[in-house]
Amino acid sequence: MAFYADKDYTQDQEVLNAMQEVMQGHLTLHWYDANTERIKGKPADYRRGLTYRDLDVGSYGYTDLPEDLRRHQSMVARGSEKWGKLPDMGYLVNRKSEVWSDNVADLYEEDKSRRWAPAVDVPWTGADAPSPEVEAACAQLYTFLQECALVSLDFPSRWVSLVNQEFLEVKSFMCAQMLDWARLLEAFRKRALMGGQGLKRASATAEQGLKEWLWAETYPQGSLSINLSLAGFLLAVFRQVAAFAPRKADRALMGFAMQDAGRQVAYGLGALRYLLSHRPAQKVAIEEYLDQTEHVMVALFGSPELLEPMIVICGGGLESAQIGAGRIATAKFIRLVVREYMERLEAAGLSGRRTRSRIPAVVDRIATS
Amino acid sequence: MSYLSTTNFLDDKSFADKWLYTMRTGELDLSWMNARTEKINPSPQNARRGLTYRDLDLGTYGFSDVPEKVRENRSYAPRGAEIPPGLPDAQPEVSRKSELWAFNTEGYYEEAVTRQWNATTDIPWERLEGAELPEAIGKALSQLMTFLTEVEMIATDTPAKWLPRLNPEFIEVRAFIASQAMDEARHAEVFRKRALTTGWGLMKASPMNEMALKHLRDADSFSEMSVALHLVAEGNVLTMFRFSEYLSPTDVDKKIFRLVMQDEARHVGYGMQHFKWVLENFPEKREILHKHLDEAENISFAAGAATELTESFIVLAGGGLKPENIEKGIRITTQFQLKQMEEHFERLDKCGMPERKGERSKLWMMYQMGKAAAEQAGLKI
């Protein structure tokens, strides 16, 4: 699987001679009149700085990227002049409709501007420790969330090197996602451990489902699962925990987390919308994929490693009345997740999913019990 | 070619029944409360630094005590969590610490997170309004930026490619790689933006350097990748950033290069520490590392034949295209190229491979020849 240079350059006389020529003042200047478009880009709004959108111009821009990339398999920067023997980087995602979202460049810029650092932006010390049972529930919930973060981190990592370099803005957003999830993994781990309970139990049922989503066959399928389904689910979890935050640290952490998840969902929805609007025939395949894989949502809801700590946290403890209140809040959470999931699918172009999906019927039974 | 979980949860009646029962009755299992895990009480060692990964380096949760071979956990369970039956295999391909560990990995990551800058807003782009560079300088700068934006993303693609193949126990290494991915996306961005603000746009691609990128991308092992990328390639690029800052024709360019070199230094730091770790803990790997370096140095030398890059440096350093400019530019560029090679060998020496400064390395021989020729020409190296 290794690539080696085509020769030993330290011994190649032709190369050595060419280098020597230049260093003796005989410049080739073959690059001096490059056959590329001349532009002098500038910010449309100086408050915002120079964005990728400002440079969406001519051959450098992304709006006019074609659907199929057939002659771009190197890392040559979009818009620069290609020449010579360029290697094949092995990109497997070469169709714009498979990765694009009209908001991706803006989301990348938003991500960068809304960065935070868990070590210093979350109030880790404080005299607001909840009861030991609630703290144990937090430790379990945050153990579960670390599993979700590891999977969410893996998804863009698995695909970024396979995505054609022409889709620079998408790849950049994927890098931003990687850092988002590394940061959230860090924050969840720190929060889990700060309360003195240690980590708790990993979730076999959740991980089985998450691995099915992560290891989707194609990028569009994987994006739907991870960027829309999972991120939408997690966005709701973050909002729920923030609303019932046992500690200031939870409120702060979840405030940042929901921002990161919100962006991811925005990309996931946008990417699905773009795919379906440009390749409507894909609707059948996507519906089938969801038929096959939506069950993972049930795995997440029903995993005791999420369900039970959420009930305890929302109720505030283990007393009967507290459990009762926690159950009600958790039932509302489940309904909220499914409602918003269906809204997003519909907005993306999957009208009718609500009636086709088996999820609503299952959730209705559970959530109204 | 996809994974299917061990059950379809929509069809798993016992799973749904259990869920329904819990929601209806409130009877919680709560066995997770008594998870067989260690209880620790971490606290920030330095309140100004906040709670860091180093503060969590305790007991089974810490990174210091991760063994050489991770035998127990191949799932997405976070390090230290209780591992129940039924967890899927995450299919990690790297479960040996020596393949990826470096002293201070967690420190590099924390530093990266707090030192993220924004190519959109942290560069004073407005200062370029109305600023015109002479044609030769503008074009040379654009060519340099074209090269830099072209190569930066390899340092995203390549480590990112490895990230999901690393055992999830190595949380800090994964985190560091994620931070590097973002750093490099930012570098590709800032160089692209600068090229597109010169008035000349992007210039020519660099086939010689593309070959180097392919070599990095297709490394056989994480360790080989790290040696070739973090230590050799990024080491060279770090020197190049310092040189470019020195040559910068505007204060905006100086700022760009100061910011990118901060990030690059972290990556090189990781590379050096990893290299050192391997040499100190696994001396039997020395010869393997030599072989990695043989190829990485060959490709590094080949990049010197990329005339579009060398010549742009000459024009920037000399200040133009007149014969006297070229002469000056060649002198300064020669000094830089030799400095780049010298620093490469210094890094290897500091990491515990001084013998690379000898016949073992063809690049060293080329460096000696180049240095001798330069000194003969009256250049101070």
Add this chain to the structure above:
Amino acid sequence: MIKFPSTDYFEALKTRMAAEQERFRRLGFIDATFAVKVSDNGRSRNFVLEFEVFELKNVREVDSVDLKQVDFAIEGEARVWREMIENIKRHGEADASHDINTLTHFGEQLKVIYDGPDGHDKLYRFMESIQEFFDLSSGVDVSFN
């Protein structure tokens, strides 16, 4: 004293936001337009807030909110809004029971309404900025009808 609800109230927050630009810059871009609907005895007063980059660009009162023209709207009874603002004044910032996320989460106190999920999700993408915007109330003397 500035009355709530009124454009003067939101203008006061806008002024304070501009004065604390560094704080809002640190939080990042906020590009969203949302409406605040305050109901009292069956009637509502509606305000459209347009945020761009790091500031509140424009505030206006409207007779009714066209959900297609905003990303989302937050609606609720005047007493809920009052309780939130008084809480902010007391504590310097909203406590966990009175922040925007908690109040809107199940739609039982304040409700988020929207034309589509793209707009809805902007509430969460910019949550910290939106919360800090309302927290600026701590520096404003507010009276209620």
